[in-house]
Amino acid sequence: xxxxxxxxxxxxxxxxxxxxxxxxxxxxxxxxxxxxxxxxxxxxxxxxxxxxxxxxxxxxxxxxxxxxxxxxxxxxxxxxxxxxxxxxxxxxxxxxxxxxxxxxxxxxxxxxxxxxxxxxxxxxxxxxxxxxxxxxxxxxxxxxxxxxxxxxxxxxxxxxxxxxxxxxxxxxxxxxxxxxxxxxxxxxxxxxxxxxxxxxxxxxxxxxxxxxxxxxxxxxxxxxxxxxxxxxxxx
Amino acid sequence: xxxxxxxxxxxxxxxxxxxxxxxxxxxxxxxxxxxxxxxxxxxxxxxxxxxxxxxxxxxxxxxxxxxxxxxxxxxxxxxxxxxxxxxxxxxxxxxxxxxxxxxxxxxxxxxxxxxxxxxxxxxxxxxxxxxxxxxxxxxxxxxxxxxxxxxxxxxxxxxxxxxxxxxxxxxxxxxxxxxxxxxxxxxxxxxxxxxxxxxxxxxxxxxxxxxxxxxxxxxxxxxxxxxxxxxxxxxxxxxx
Numbered sequence: 001x002x003x004x005x006x007x008x009x010x011x012x013x014x015x016x017x018x019x020x021x022x023x024x025x026x027x028x029x030x031x032x033x034x035x036x037x038x039x040x041x042x043x044x045x046x047x048x049x050x051x052x053x054x055x056x057x058x059x060x061x062x063x064x065x066x067x068x069x070x071x072x073x074x075x076x077x078x079x080x081x082x083x084x085x086x087x088x089x090x091x092x093x094x095x096x097x098x099x100x101x102x103x104x105x106x107x108x109x110x111x112x113x114x115x116x117x118x119x120x121x122x123x124x125x126x127x128x129x130x131x132x133x134x135x136x137x138x139x140x141x142x143x144x145x146x147x148x149x150x151x152x153x154x155x156x157x158x159x160x161x162x163x164x165x166x167x168x169x170x171x172x173x174x175x176x177x178x179x180x181x182x183x184x185x186x187x188x189x190x191x192x193x194x195x196x197x198x199x200x201x202x203x204x205x206x207x208x209x210x211x212x213x214x215x216x217x218x219x220x221x222x223x224x225x226x227x228x229x230x231x232x233x234x235x
Numbered sequence: 236x237x238x239x240x241x242x243x244x245x246x247x248x249x250x251x252x253x254x255x256x257x258x259x260x261x262x263x264x265x266x267x268x269x270x271x272x273x274x275x276x277x278x279x280x281x282x283x284x285x286x287x288x289x290x291x292x293x294x295x296x297x298x299x300x301x302x303x304x305x306x307x308x309x310x311x312x313x314x315x316x317x318x319x320x321x322x323x324x325x326x327x328x329x330x331x332x333x334x335x336x337x338x339x340x341x342x343x344x345x346x347x348x349x350x351x352x353x354x355x356x357x358x359x360x361x362x363x364x365x366x367x368x369x370x371x372x373x374x375x376x377x378x379x380x381x382x383x384x385x386x387x388x389x390x391x392x393x394x395x396x397x398x399x400x401x402x403x404x405x406x407x408x409x410x411x412x413x414x415x416x417x418x419x420x421x422x423x424x425x426x427x428x429x430x431x432x433x434x435x436x437x438x439x440x441x442x443x444x445x446x447x448x449x450x451x452x453x454x455x456x457x458x459x460x461x462x463x464x465x466x467x468x469x470x471x472x473x474x475x
Binding site for chain 1: 285306307309310311313314315317319320321322323324325334335338339383387393
């Protein structure tokens with residue numbers, strides 16, 4: 001048994017630091033690719049949800065509810081094993097990117113929908129009355145205004161996604177958590193549970209904490225600016 | 236210039252416009268009055284398809300307005316001033332005024348800015364070009380909104396209760412600007428409760444109630460000798 005204070009445990013981690021760095025790299029890579037997919041899906045389904053067209057709203061709703069009300073682990077297993085056993089294996093990396101991207105996309109869609117809905121109806125009408133078409137309306141008038149509402153929860157969603165890369169463990173991924181687990185259970189490397197998990201957790205924290213702090217700061221700055229606008233108006 | 240033919244509008248089961256027929260000539264100043272819930276706002280909102288009629292036709296400048304051509308036709312022919320101003324809060328006043336001319340009417344930036352300053356001068360707010368709309372009073376915001384409508388240089392400007400959201404003391408500054416505009420050859424359709432304004436600038440007044448046009452006439456006729464019982468009742472209540 002090697003506890004937190006076992007120098008040998010920490011030593012071993014230093015020797016095998018490459019494993020952790022590889023895990024970090026894989027996690028970042030997967031998260032980044034999944035983020036691009038999630039943003040794309042989020043924008044498309046978020047716009048569909050606010051389009052006012054019944055069929056589009058419904059399709060977007062089905063996507064969001066289906067994804068948000070089933071576990072990510074299950075979605076990942078489904079994508080990997082269900083396809084693998086029918087002879088269409090996607091491979092672990094692609095599975096990870098797709099599953100995480102589609103899952104996070106549903107949350108992004110909700111964030112973007114809420115952001116667009118936070119813009120008063122009068123703004124849409126003013127743009128329409130000037131002769132802006134759908135895209136111009138969104139690009140020049142609605143999205144710039146919803147951006148500040150969208151950003152903080154969007155960053156939180158990204159933080160969650162980074163942590164969710166650990167679900168790749170279920171399909172045998174090479175992400176940070178999976179590699180940590182292999183490390184502590186490995187024949188040659190095993191045993192240093194506490195140091196290994198502390199290192200793994202620290203790496204996750206160092207990735208996520210700056211992002212969440214950024215989100216919190218954005219939110220605070222936003223509230224301050226709104227208060228300022230109100231006082232200016234009253235003065 | 237504007238023609239509504241048998242326009243009907245339902246909101247769900249509610250029948251808010253019942254066979255409305257109305258024609259507005261080029262350069263005419265038409266004022267629509269009537270109790271709230273009478274369909275006045277819906278009528279002007281049908282003129283630029285912010286509300287699409289459930290049935291009936293709308294013609295602008297001789298062309299039928301359809302879901303397919305509305306973006307382009309509205310861009311070229313009409314502007315609107317709203318009760319709640321609806322200036323773009325993330326842009327300065329100048330940006331608010333130049334956005335449509337630059338992006339939709341493809342004017343060079345410099346020309347658009349000159350135009351913006353010209354109309355800011357018309358509404359008496361030239362010094363506010365570089366501030367954000369939320370820092371302005373309601374009356375000032377509405378004057379900016381009128382300047383914005385003017386910057387599109389359309390033949391028609393629709394006004395949907397432009398003074399209803401304003402403090403009593405700022406109503407006049409907006410009305411003054413509108414009276415000034417009325418001297419130009421712009422087709423103006425104005426939904427309002429300001430009877431003094433109607434009297435002063437309207438070529439024709441339309442009275443609506445329950446989704447129908449009950450009486451149409453010159454302001455002279457309206458304020459001295461209305462025929463319809465409902466109109467008499469309404470004017471009796473509103474004119475002090």
